[in-house]
Amino acid sequence: xxxxxxxxxxxxxxxxxxxxxxxxxxxxxxxxxxxxxxxxxxxxxxxxxxxxxxxxxxxxxxxxxxxxxxxxxxxxxxxxxxxxxxxxxxxxxxxxxxxxxxxxxxxxxxxxxxxxxxxxxxxxxxxxxxxxxxxxxxxxxxxxxxxxxxxxxxxxxxxxxxxxxxxxxxxxxxxxxxxxxxxxxxxxxxxxxxxxxxxxxxxxxxxxxxxxxxxxxxxxxxxxxxx
Amino acid sequence: xxxxxxxxxxxxxxxxxxxxxxxxxxxxxxxxxxxxxxxxxxxxxxxxxxxxxxxxxxxxxxxxxxxxxxxxxxxxxxxxxxxxxxxxxxxxxxxxxxxxxxxxxxxxxxxxxxxxxxxxxxxxxxxxxxxxxxxxxxxxxxxxxxxxxxxxxxxxxxxxxxxxxxxxxxxxxxxxxxxxxxxxxxxxxxxxxxxxxxxxxxxxxxxxxxxxxxxxxxxxxxxxxxx
DNA sequence: ATAAAACTGTAAGGAAGATGACAATTGGTG
DNA sequence: CACCAATTGTCATCTTCCTTACAGTTTTAT
Numbered sequence: 001x002x003x004x005x006x007x008x009x010x011x012x013x014x015x016x017x018x019x020x021x022x023x024x025x026x027x028x029x030x031x032x033x034x035x036x037x038x039x040x041x042x043x044x045x046x047x048x049x050x051x052x053x054x055x056x057x058x059x060x061x062x063x064x065x066x067x068x069x070x071x072x073x074x075x076x077x078x079x080x081x082x083x084x085x086x087x088x089x090x091x092x093x094x095x096x097x098x099x100x101x102x103x104x105x106x107x108x109x110x111x112x113x114x115x116x117x118x119x120x121x122x123x124x125x126x127x128x129x130x131x132x133x134x135x136x137x138x139x140x141x142x143x144x145x146x147x148x149x150x151x152x153x154x155x156x157x158x159x160x161x162x163x164x165x166x167x168x169x170x171x172x173x174x175x176x177x178x179x180x181x182x183x184x185x186x187x188x189x190x191x192x193x194x195x196x197x198x199x200x201x202x203x204x205x206x207x208x209x210x211x212x213x214x215x216x217x218x219x220x221x222x223x224x225x226x227x
Numbered sequence: 228x229x230x231x232x233x234x235x236x237x238x239x240x241x242x243x244x245x246x247x248x249x250x251x252x253x254x255x256x257x258x259x260x261x262x263x264x265x266x267x268x269x270x271x272x273x274x275x276x277x278x279x280x281x282x283x284x285x286x287x288x289x290x291x292x293x294x295x296x297x298x299x300x301x302x303x304x305x306x307x308x309x310x311x312x313x314x315x316x317x318x319x320x321x322x323x324x325x326x327x328x329x330x331x332x333x334x335x336x337x338x339x340x341x342x343x344x345x346x347x348x349x350x351x352x353x354x355x356x357x358x359x360x361x362x363x364x365x366x367x368x369x370x371x372x373x374x375x376x377x378x379x380x381x382x383x384x385x386x387x388x389x390x391x392x393x394x395x396x397x398x399x400x401x402x403x404x405x406x407x408x409x410x411x412x413x414x415x416x417x418x419x420x421x422x423x424x425x426x427x428x429x430x431x432x433x434x435x436x437x438x439x440x441x442x443x444x445x446x447x448x449x450x451x452x453x454x
Numbered sequence: 455a456t457a458a459a460a461c462t463g464t465a466a467g468g469a470a471g472a473t474g475a476c477a478a479t480t481g482g483t484g
Numbered sequence: 485c486a487c488c489a490a491t492t493g494t495c496a497t498c499t500t501c502c503t504t505a506c507a508g509t510t511t512t513a514t
Contacts, residue, residue: 087362088355117355127354128315128344134358135314138365145372149419153501183461192376194502199463215462215510380471410491421472426493442480442492455514462509472499479492484485 013054014080015129030119032110036060036101042108043098044084050113052084058106061186065096072189073182076102078167085113086134102181148192156191157201158227161211165220173223180217240281240307242356257346259337263287263328269335270325271311277340279311285333288413292323299416300409303329305394309360312340329408375419383418384428385454388438392447400450407444 033056036042042060044051055077062075062083074097077083083099111119120127147159169176182190184198191198205211210226212219220226260283263269269287271278282304289302289310301324304310310326338346347354374386396403409417411425418425432438437453439446447453 087365088359089362089366120355120358121351124348124351124354127347127351127358131347131354131358131361132315134361134365138361138368139314141365142368142372145369145376149372149375185461195462196464196503197501199461203463412491422492423473423494424471426491430493458511458513460509460511463507465505466503468501468503470500470502473497475495475497477493479490481488481490483488 015054015082015126015133030111030115034108034110036099036106036108038101038104038106040101041098042101050085050090051110052082052086052113052116053108053110055079055081055083056107056109058101058103059181060099060106060108061102061182062097062099065098073186076164076167076182082133082137084110086137088113088117153191153193153197154201155227156193157187157198157205160187160191161205161218161220162223162226165218165223165226169220169223174221176220176223178218178220180215242281242309242353242360257338257342261335261337263326263333263335265328265331267328268325269328277312278337279309279313279340279343280335280337282306282308282310283334283336285328285330286408287326287333287335288329288409289324289326292325300413301416303391303394303409309364311337313361315340315344380418380420380424381428381431382454383420384414384425384432387414387418388432388445388447389450389453392445392450392453396447396450401448403447403450405445405447407442 032051036058044053057079059079060077060083061073062077063071064074065071075083077099120130148156151159165176165178166173168178184202185195188195188198202211202213206213210221212221261269263285271280284306286306287304287310288300289304290298291301292298302310304326347357375383378386392403392405393400395405411429412422415422415425429438429440433440437448439448
């Protein structure tokens with residue numbers, strides 16, 4: 001990527017847009033841009049250096065591997081999202097995570113935790129933004145979980161679909177085409193259910209006319225009818 | 228509270244200890260110290276001013292009221308914990324929350340969100356600390372929830388008891404006396420189960436010799452035997 | 455092109471725990 | 485100190501959704 005393009009990416013980012021052109025230029029010397037092809041794996045948990053990443057374009061899924069070797073999708077991340085060591089703390093040793101690109105080309109940008117910390121120290125405005133971003137993430141996650149806990153599987157599935165459609169829909173609310181890059185098993189992990197139940201619900205929603213559904217894509221007829 | 232004592236409280240706090248004595252003194256002019264008596268209610272969600280709070284001493288429970296008027300305990304907070312608008316964002320309108328003191332005297336210290344934001348702007352070191360704190364909270368919450376999601380009720384109850392005992396135990400691991408200020412209903416809300424099931428489990432754990440249990444207090448014989 | 459692997463579809467049986475109902479106990483308040 | 489409200493204890497019933505099992509379909513690899 002050209003230096004100029006990098007500058008504009010960082011400039012557009014909700015986090016870095018508070019920086020002046022000069023500051024951004026200085027910051028540009030540090031980050032590491034990288035392109036990941038579809039299905040390619042990006043390890044970040046047991047890196048030598050603790051890093052934090054932001055996504056310039058494309059979609060990633062974060063897979064977490066537990067002690068027994070079970071892999072579950074933990075999060076779907078899109079352009080602008082943060083992942084990696086964004087809380088500035090140490091990585092948990094007994095938890096293994098990696099990211100997989102699910103769109104054709106995913107461009108990410110990473111910073112060493114220490115470098116970023118130093119930049120934040122020199123720019124309090126950035127610190128506020130950053131804090132808000134982490135706070136927002138906290139709120140989103142805890143909302144997400146309380147949905148999972150208190151609703152039944154059908155509602156959880158509906159909320160998941162709704163959320164997914166909204167994020168892929170770019171402001172549209174009707175006839176959103178969602179590329180089906182998650183298996184029923186992945187979805188089961190995300191809504192805390194089983195593969196069979198997810199299959200069942202997909203067909204139930206299809207028969208109810210809420211979605212069109214093939215193996216390669218899902219068309220959500222109207223986001224507001226879900227949930 | 229004497230000015231000097233306030234300074235030392237803020238100095239000891241994991242968040243504010245990065246500030247120099249001078250900065251802390253300046254900061255001391257802003258916070259609002261307040262004492263809340265047992266069972267007294269502290270509203271903070273629909274305040275005129277958005278505030279964030281830290282607890283100097285004592286224990287609070289956060290109650291959340293949903294649209295149907297159901298009240299559930301959301302969190303138990305202790306000395307040093309943050310609550311209120313600590314993510315710097317706007318309060319959710321459709322969510323009502325308040326705090327209740329569960330120990331005799333709870334001393335809290337509050338800042339207007341704006342004042343705090345300004346202080347952070349002038350002290351980026353504080354921003355890093357603050358981000359770490361929020362990040363830590365994020366991690367704790369998501370751990371908590373994934374326990375809730377993937378374990379059965381018995382395990383959730385055990386983990387809850389363990390956590391509770393550890394927090395009340397001040398480093399002890401055996402024969403921890405926990406004052407029973409939560410009803411079975413409260414606990415049911417926290418571990419996402421029902422009153423009856425909690426009652427059942429208390430008696431089951433008592434019969435198994437893991438705890439001594441009366442209506443006023445719980446004695447956890449050995450923290451490590453739980454979970 | 456074909457085999458293997460991964461994913462999707464369908465169904466019966468079972469278990470965990472929610473629900474509802476009611477009695478017993480306790481604590482607070484006049 | 486006596487009553488009322490809140491909390492706790494116990495039980496039978498019922499629902500949801502997981503489990504197990506197997507067949508069909510699509511994708512990937514050789």
